[in-house]
Structure formats: C-alpha cells, structure tokens
Amino acid sequence: MKIFGAPLSPFVRKLMIYCAERDLTYDHVPIFPMGPDGQNPEFQAASPMGKIPAIEDDGFTLADSSAIIHYLEAKHGALLLPKEAQAVGRVIFFDEIADTALAAVTAPIFFNRVVLPKFMGKDGDLAAADKAERETLPPILEKLEKTMPENGNFLVGDALTLADIALASIFVNFKHGGVSVDASAYPRLAAWLSATWARPSFVRQLAMEAKILG
Ligand SMILES: N[C@@H](CCC(=O)N[C@@H](CS)C(=O)NCC(=O)O)C(=O)O
Incomplete structure (x- = not known):
C-alpha cells in the first residue's frame, strides 16, 4: 500500500499511527498538496478532492483518513473499531x-x-x-x-x-x-x-x- 501525504497533517498522522498500531506496512509518498506535489498524477488519481491522506492499494485508490481506516479494518479484520x-x-x-x-x-x-x-x-x-x-x-x-x-x-x-x-x-x-x-x-x-x-x-x-x- 502507498500512503500519499505529509506526516505533519493530523489526518495523515492518524492513518500512519493506525498502521503502526496494527503492524501494517506501507510506502510513504510525500505529498504537500499546496505545493507542486499536488500535481502528482498518481496522487490526483487517488484523491479527487486533492486532500491528504490518500492511498493506492493493489490498484484500489481511496482518500480521507476515516474512509481509508474503515477500508483497512474491513480488509484486515476489525481491530481498532469496536462492534458493539x-x-x-x-x-x-x-x-x-x-x-x-x-x-x-x-x-x-x-x-x-x-x-x-x-x-x-x-x-x-x-x-x-x-x-x-x-x-x-x-x-x-x-x-x-x-x-x-x-x-x-x-x-x-x-x-x-x-x-x-x-x-x-x-x-x-x-x-x-x-x-x-x-x-x-x-x-x-x-x-x-x-x-x-x-x-x-x-x-x-x-x-x-x-x-x-x-
Ligand atoms: N476529512 C479529511 C480531511 C483531509 C484534509 O483536510 N487534509 C488537508 C491537510 S491537513 C489537506 O489535504 N488540505 C489541502 C487542501 O485542502 O487543498 C481526512 O480525514 O482525510
């Protein structure tokens, strides 16, 4: 999985911490959306609104930290989202x-x-x-x-x-x-x-x- 974003963003940090807590590995693609990185075509394809974080995972793209974490919980088994x-x-x-x-x-x-x-x-x-x-x-x-x-x-x-x-x-x-x-x-x-x-x-x-x- 690739994570597009800058770690100083609270939403990118949230996703990175989530991955760390459940031992999910990823490649970090640094993107500062307000600079030239925002034009990165891979990032643009993954994040229609141009916001970080976004991911690419086996050809699947998704943006928004909460959406991504819900996706990862569904994919890898619920660990950090309770069921009750x-x-x-x-x-x-x-x-x-x-x-x-x-x-x-x-x-x-x-x-x-x-x-x-x-x-x-x-x-x-x-x-x-x-x-x-x-x-x-x-x-x-x-x-x-x-x-x-x-x-x-x-x-x-x-x-x-x-x-x-x-x-x-x-x-x-x-x-x-x-x-x-x-x-x-x-x-x-x-x-x-x-x-x-x-x-x-x-x-x-x-x-x-x-x-x-x-
Ligand atoms: N609800 C979104 C918020 C994402 C967001 O607002 N990211 C900011 C950085 S902290 C961003 O990409 N801003 C660039 C822009 O709005 O152009 C999430 O959880 O991922």
Missing part, C-alpha cells in the same frame, strides 16, 4: 470531533505559526493564531473535558480505538503550534493525552516529525 453499537457510535463521535471542531481551530494555529513560516517562506497571521488559541480553543477544551472517561486511558471501552488515535493525532498539531493542554484546567484530557502520546506508535511518529520540523 454504543461503542461504535462513540468512536465515530470522537473521530468526527477531531475532523470538525478541533480541525477548525487547529488550522489557524498550525498554519500561521508553522506551515506558512517554515514550509512556505511566508509570514503567518500570528494575530489570527493567537485569537484562535485564546478565544476559540478554550470552550472546545472545556466541552471535551466533560466527555473524557473518569478513569482509564481510553476514550471508548477499555482498549485503544480509532477514537484515541484520531483525537490524540490532532492534538499533536496544537503541540507543534506551541499550545499545550493545561492539566490543572483539563485534568482528564491532559492525563488521557499524555498516556496516548506515550504509546510507542506516537513516540516513533513524533520523533520522525521532530526531524521534519528541524
């Missing part, structure tokens, strides 16, 4: 929160503080990043804190699921953008996050990303 009705609903809920509310607030922070200055040679809109951190993010973290399990390291049930991978992946972009989760304000969220980031899959991924960030 309420659990599957909750996993999709967390995956969706990462893709919507959190992605919307990560974007101005990560893009303006990291992507524009480091990879595109442009000044980011630091005022927009600061505003997102100060005003938009805290109410989301407060709501998220209320959805965290009281005990335990997993968001759904007593084992790792796609919910943990998706949510912890997007929080890496806050970290790269200089935002940390205050354990005194959000104790359950902070505890769950540090437990998830301590997994070997995340440790390896973050080491690789540290090299990219220099």
